[in-house]
Amino acid sequence: MRKIVLLIAALFALATGPALARPLTVLISIDGFRADYLGRGVTPNMSAMAAGGASAAMRPSFPSKTFPNHYALITGLRPDRNGIVENSMEDPAIPGVSFKMSNHDAVVDRRWWDQGEPLWVTAEKAGIRSATMFWPGSEAPVHGVRPSLWLPFDQSRSAEARVDQVLSWADLPLDQRPQFITLYFDDVDTMGHTYGPESTEVNVAATRVDAAIGRLETGLRARGLEANIVVVADHGMAAISEDRQLFIEDHVAAGTFRTLGTGAFMTIVPLPGQEEIVDKALVGSHEHLTCWRRGQFPARFHYGHNPRVAPIFCLPQTGWTVYSRARKPNGGEKGTHGFDPAAPEMAAVFVASGPAFRAGVRLRTFDNVDVYPLVARLAGIEAQPGDGHLHPLRGALKPKDRSGSSLGQAH
Ligand code: AMP
Numbered sequence: 001m002r003k004i005v006l007l008i009a010a011l012f013a014l015a016t017g018p019a020l021a022r023p024l025t026v027l028i029s030i031d032g033f034r035a036d037y038l039g040r041g042v043t044p045n046m047s048a049m050a051a052g053g054a055s056a057a058m059r060p061s062f063p064s065k066t067f068p069n070h071y072a073l074i075t076g077l078r079p080d081r082n083g084i085v086e087n088s089m090e091d092p093a094i095p096g097v098s099f100k101m102s103n104h105d106a107v108v109d110r111r112w113w114d115q116g117e118p119l120w121v122t123a124e125k126a127g128i129r130s131a132t133m134f135w136p137g138s139e140a141p142v143h144g145v146r147p148s149l150w151l152p153f154d155q156s157r158s159a160e161a162r163v164d165q166v167l168s169w170a171d172l173p174l175d176q177r178p179q180f181i182t183l184y185f186d187d188v189d190t191m192g193h194t195y196g197p198e199s200t201e202v203n204v205a206a207t208r209v210d211a212a213i214g215r216l217e218t219g220l221r222a223r224g225l226e227a228n229i230v231v232v233a234d235h236g237m238a239a240i241s242e243d244r245q246l247f248i249e250d251h252v253a254a255g256t257f258r259t260l261g262t263g264a265f266m267t268i269v270p271l272p273g274q275e276e277i278v279d280k281a282l283v284g285s286h287e288h289l290t291c292w293r294r295g296q297f298p299a300r301f302h303y304g305h306n307p308r309v310a311p312i313f314c315l316p317q318t319g320w321t322v323y324s325r326a327r328k329p330n331g332g333e334k335g336t337h338g339f340d341p342a343a344p345e346m347a348a349v350f351v352a353s354g355p356a357f358r359a360g361v362r363l364r365t366f367d368n369v370d371v372y373p374l375v376a377r378l379a380g381i382e383a384q385p386g387d388g389h390l391h392p393l394r395g396a397l398k399p400k401d402r403s404g405s406s407l408g409q410a411h
């Protein structure tokens with residue numbers, strides 16, 4: 001009898017074997033890696049991935065900032081629905097607190113993140129282990145759940161050390177090894193801000209991150225591990241100049257408003273009693289600048305219904321920046337982002353390769369929320385209904401992986 005039970009157990013293990021042997025899924029974000037950097041000849045590993053897999057220029061969500069777009073990529077919801085509407089924001093339901101990337105208490109507070117469900121949360125709920133080698137939101141217990149393995153954000157940790165951490169997680173025994181892993185690099189964005197998108201420094205940083213990706217591939221290969229690797233960026237980078245600066249006080253009187261952010265756009269909160277004056281002065285088109293009321297953005301931005309969106313939002317022409325005279329321009333930056341997601345300068349890189357991908361596929365530009373159903377499919381995690389669609393990316397997959405039969409849920 002015992003033998004029969006063991007035999008049945010062995011047969012069951014055989015039948016479920018392919019699920020255990022599923023390739024790892026690694027989602028890599030290179031902050032600020034503009035789509036056209038891939039064609040500069042400075043990233044040999046990513047070029048090889050594109051040749052052996054799929055690549056595209058990807059449209060970020062509005063606004064083209066870091067936290068809103070990382071959360072869009074990992075939840076499949078645009079910022080208006082995922083709740084991270086800006087890097088800096090306020091919420092009438094969370095009074096007295098300003099959310100900022102540098103405000104650690106806010107970054108780890110799930111109330112800011114709970115409007116979306118990151119893929120690692122869905123995975124963990126389904127008993128699939130996940131790991132985050134940094135990703136905005138991964139330090140908060142979103143919906144009460146954290147990735148099985150995660151680390152507090154530490155910008156000083158080198159690209160190699162981040163990769164080696166991922167490889168050490170890949171070394172874990174099968175029952176502890178994460179099936180879905182995120183990996184984040186900030187270097188290219190930092191250099192883009194400081195030196196501008198056309199600088200040698202950006203190319204050097206791109207080469208550095210590319211080498212780290214090569215190190216990951218080599219490390220996985222040495223371990224005999226198959227992986228589907230998806231490389232994305234949150235947004236691109238536009239050159240800015242002191243010759244193209246706007247000051248909001250040229251349109252509205254100082255002392256009638258406060259602002260949560262300036263640069264590639266400006267968020268305006270009228271002071272109590274000044275609402276009508278500020279609205280009348282700003283809403284509409286100005287030279288190099290357009291301002292919208294919350295709730296009245298162009299439909300293509302899919303933005304402005306969340307109560308966290310500031311009452312007035314002013315967006316300059318791409319490459320121009322807007323400031324308040326009371327709040328000085330960002331000390332000599334040569335590049336920034338936050339502009340119209342349709343601008344070519346804001347386009348983000350997408351490269352994917354691995355056993356699920358066909359070779360040499362160049363996809364048409366798609367929205368970054370479409371990455372979510374792809375990654376969910378690769379990792380065998382049930383995609384939650386959202387703003388993204390798999391179909392713009394389906395052509396990148398091998399026929400057996402398109403239907404979802406071998407890779408998990410259809411979407
Ligand atoms: P941005 O100002 O939109 O260009 O944001 C880029 C910056 O976001 C990076 O240089 C990092 O300092 C910061 N950042 C990225 N991920 C995190 C995180 N998980 N927690 C805090 N800050 C982060």
Ligand code: ZN
Binds near residue numbers: 067189234
């Ligand atoms: Zn960014």
Ligand code: ZN
Binds near residue numbers: 032066189193337
């Ligand atoms: Zn940036």
